[in-house]
Amino acid sequence: MVETGMKGVGGSVCPSPVGNKSPNSGAEKSPEEPKVQFKQDLKSVLVTSVLNLEELDVDLYRGTHHWVPRTQRLFGGQIVGQALVAAAKSVNDNLYAHSLHCYFVRAGDPKVPVLYQVERTRNGRSFTVRSVKAIQHGQPILICQASFQMIQPSPLEHQFTMPVVPQPEDLSTVEELIRIHLSKPDLAEKLRQGLNKLLANEVPIEIKPVQPKLFSNFFKAVPKKLFWVRARGYIGEGNMKLHCCVAAYVSDYAFLDTALLPSPKYRAQFSASLDHAMWFHTTFRSDEWMLYECESPWAGGCRGLVQGRLWRRDGVLAVSCSQEGVLRVKLSKL
Numbered sequence: 001m002v003e004t005g006m007k008g009v010g011g012s013v014c015p016s017p018v019g020n021k022s023p024n025s026g027a028e029k030s031p032e033e034p035k036v037q038f039k040q041d042l043k044s045v046l047v048t049s050v051l052n053l054e055e056l057d058v059d060l061y062r063g064t065h066h067w068v069p070r071t072q073r074l075f076g077g078q079i080v081g082q083a084l085v086a087a088a089k090s091v092n093d094n095l096y097a098h099s100l101h102c103y104f105v106r107a108g109d110p111k112v113p114v115l116y117q118v119e120r121t122r123n124g125r126s127f128t129v130r131s132v133k134a135i136q137h138g139q140p141i142l143i144c145q146a147s148f149q150m151i152q153p154s155p156l157e158h159q160f161t162m163p164v165v166p167q168p169e170d171l172s173t174v175e176e177l178i179r180i181h182l183s184k185p186d187l188a189e190k191l192r193q194g195l196n197k198l199l200a201n202e203v204p205i206e207i208k209p210v211q212p213k214l215f216s217n218f219f220k221a222v223p224k225k226l227f228w229v230r231a232r233g234y235i236g237e238g239n240m241k242l243h244c245c246v247a248a249y250v251s252d253y254a255f256l257d258t259a260l261l262p263s264p265k266y267r268a269q270f271s272a273s274l275d276h277a278m279w280f281h282t283t284f285r286s287d288e289w290m291l292y293e294c295e296s297p298w299a300g301g302c303r304g305l306v307q308g309r310l311w312r313r314d315g316v317l318a319v320s321c322s323q324e325g326v327l328r329v330k331l332s333k334l
């Protein structure tokens with residue numbers, strides 16, 4: 001369960017540059033450590049811009065965009081994160097977000113802002129429920145229910161054990177891995193262009209793959225992947241409401257393609273998340289490395305199911321996530 005004590009919140013791990021067809025890279029590190037692209041002392045853009053909603057009226061907010069995927073439909077994590085910001089603004093300081101359930105019902109249009117309309121569904125004694133509609137062009141693009149609870153200690157406690165993996169300091173970021181590829185003289189031109197486009201992507205999330213088989217979708221793999229993830233920039237301690245909203249943003253990134261891992265001969269022609277659910281178990285910092293353990297127990301009927309766990313570095317299970325997405329695939333040419 002996550003504190004909401006902030007009234008004014010204001011495949012592969014990396015998407016493939018040319019669909020899902022791409023050559024293998026190893027886990028090798030650059031001989032000379034590349035410089036980190038974003039300064040860590042800068043305030044996270046997620047805080048200063050994306051999740052900083054404008055209040056238009058009581059329970060009505062407007063959100064703007066930062067990073068827009070190549071598909072030119074709004075990033076689902078952004079809409080979920082903003083919806084949670086809007087919901088959390090309408091609950092008391094002693095209440096903590098513990099879960100949310102969303103449906104993405106229409107593609108988000110990056111050309112216009114998104115309105116968030118909050119309905120105060122119920123204020124209970126322990127639990128409080130909010131319903132949020134994200135609207136563009138007069139129609140819902142997302143419907144979200146979020147539930148909040150006051151702190152209620154319980155003797156009933158357990159969690160799975162965090163997988164044992166290398167620490168983030170011993171791994172390379174996606175950008176570093178891409179630069180290693182770009183330094184190869186025999187790299188195909190189309191791939192070089194795709195990699196450069198990926199580098200230009202200003203995603204406000206930093207990722208370090210645990211098994212950096214970047215662009216290696218030739219090989220059938222189990223539908224599981226692990227990567228360290230954190231919001232770019234500094235957010236700081238204490239504002240759990242904000243960390244929760246940032247985690248909502250982060251959790252939708254590089255999640256659904258886990259369902260493509262066992263079928264390397266196909267690449268996604270059309271993919272989009274249909275729904276997204278999250279459960280917040282305890283406090284965490286979204287600007288500190290967390291291990292994202294993703295797996296896909298099932299795919300079929302042009303859909304894939306993915307489940308994820310965000311672990312704190314100290315082995316505490318902080319967040320669980322679940323998502324189903326539409327996956328319309330075609331045979332890869334490579």
Ligand SMILES: CC(C)(COP(=O)(O)OP(=O)(O)OC[C@H]1O[C@@H](n2cnc3c(N)ncnc32)[C@H](O)[C@@H]1OP(=O)(O)O)[C@@H](O)C(=O)NCCC(=O)NCCSC(=O)CCCC(=O)O
Nearest residue numbers: 074075076077104105106107108253254255270272273328
């Ligand atoms: C899910 C849908 C598309 C469902 O609507 P629908 O009218 O039932 O759509 P649909 O019939 O499934 O068509 C969708 C699309 O799939 C195409 N299609 C249909 N059949 C085939 C086929 N056999 N082969 C190839 N393509 C096919 C259709 O032409 C549609 O394309 P279009 O949307 O018109 O460009 C809709 O509700 C929607 O757009 N919802 C919003 C989904 C969304 O935007 N989610 C969040 C963004 S995805 C995300 O954030 C993940 C990011 C991952 C990351 O970057 O890591």
